[in-house]
Amino acid sequence: MRDVLRHHLFWPVAALVALLVANTVARPSFLAVTVRDGHLFGAPIDILRTTAPLLLVALGMTLVIATRGIDLSVGAVVAVSGAVALSHIASSPNPDSPVTVLTAIALALVLCLLLGVWNGFLVSVLGIQPIIATLILMTAGRGVAMLITGGMITTVNSAPFKVLGSGFWLGLPVAAVIAFGVFAVVAFVVRRTALGMLLEATGINPAASRLSGVRSRTLTWTVYTASGLFAGLAGLLISADTMAADANNAGLFIELDAILAVVIGGTALSGGKFNLSGTLVGALVIATLERTVTVLGISPLVTPLFMALVVIAVTLLQSPRMRERLTAARRRQVMAPAEPPSTARPDSTPDSTEVKA
């Protein structure tokens, strides 16, 4: 039991379960999944689909944070990706042809890859602080997207592109299949090879890891490139979801949601050890939280406050210091009845010093 409680995923998973329980209480059929029109249908399936873009962005963010960096530009990259893909499809004479759609996807992904390379270049070669380096693209990127769409919301009708957002494959949403597929591949590559360890080494101490033969610079460059690519893919999923490229609002604040997912998942922003499964749970918690607001019928006026309270609760429960205090308090409660009321609590135990500190 203690091991379960101590497991790094315990609190994020508990939060997810609590949200699902709250939804099920409000709506007993919440977890029901039925087959409709030959595919699975139900709230859990919706949640999987809405998690997809956030999961991709958070995946890149986890790798970047592992190297002690941060990528603020992902939201702008999401907007650029959608703008490029939809503008290409809109300008083509035949928007329903798979060739057009594949070209659009390729164009968008290549451009986002280049944006990632740019971020990586600024951070790893020029040595600019990650926040500043990616801030450049965060502000400039939306301008680029506006330029591409001409300041309008570009909308298209293209059946093959729509599949990315609303299609189903083997009964599951295509968007979820793509995101979870990419996640699985990355998790496998990172954890089954030495790559993950090298990333952590870079994050813990770049200089020491370089001196011991780790190619820190290449690794750093790679994670920013990957982050750009994943954000581009997320941008395609988001724009295919509504078949519209909105340069101003697509992926707005997704960088903050992604950082939140990473933190809920138990990866420290100070770099080093990272936790991909935690990020997955974190992304699911955020998507479920958004759905909970609608299912519980929380007034739009208090929605941000409600979400903030849940997030505060999860992060507090997860913080090691808070947990120590909780265990200390619990232990005292257990000890208290055994002690004579006149004696003060023992003051030399590590628990009580922790409380005083």
Add this chain to the structure above:
Amino acid sequence: MARTTLTRTVLAAVSAASLFALGACSSDAGTEPAGGGETAAADDGVITLGFSQVGAESGWRAANTKSIQDTLTAENGFDLKFSDAQQKQENQIQAIRSYITQGVDVIAFSPVVETGWDAVLQEAKAAGIPVILTDRAVDSSDETLYESFIGSDFVKEGEMAGEWVAEQYDGEGYKAVELQGTTGAAPAIDRKEGFASAIEGTDIELIDSQTGNFTRAEGKTVMEGFLNAHDDIDLVFAHNDDMGLGAIEAIEAAGLTPGEDIKIVTIDAVKDGMQALADGKINYIVECNPLLGPDLADIAKKVLAGEEVEKRIVVKDEAFDQAAAKEALPTREY
């Protein structure tokens, strides 16, 4: 303590970013030197008009911008200085200040939010530059700060939508959900109020109402949530077409037929919305006329000529059902 330092750095960076964004905007406010002033109109017959637009957040806004840019042309005797505030009040205030220093003849703008305009409008008044509001109103106790407000009556739009719903479906015990606009925005507050008052006394029940922020993406996710939370939704009232279009996606994904299993009523009548109406996916659209350019040109000329103008000019809004949409679609301007 590396973590707290980093958190602080993140905060600093984010605030720096917002400053950056502010500085980056309104650069299109024009580079012409100041001068000209109120006498410009008399000098060369050309009216210099500074316009600060909200942004480019929806198809409606794009049509509104186009109408203004197409009407206030050099041929019509206007020199238009146009700036896009990207939905930020600070940017609009900055743009208006720059118009004041440039000494334009007239300032026109669509306020992003209702409050907080007194100071900058006072400056315009002190400089003797008349101000015209378009599309959205300001909430100020001093009505002399602007000459006229041209725009639709949002309460009326909500009422028109509600009246049609009451007329069509009263007596069938319909359960309706509402997709609200941006929380706190005038159109969201007024349309909600108008709709609620129109369906009062009927057996149509509004079972849920959430904000979809006027965007397609949020309209879709909120509608998905509604479909998860309720079994028996008969009707959706969306405060704009974009959210309605998002709701269509969600309804289709749930295996239902929009326009039949679940009726949809929206406001705006932009092209995509009208197309969906003609295709039978939306049942009724109340127009919110974005073509404010001609009215604005007219009022600007009158104000400069010293004529009395009405404080409130209500733009005529129409409404379309599916048959009317099919007829109107080929000749729609937006």
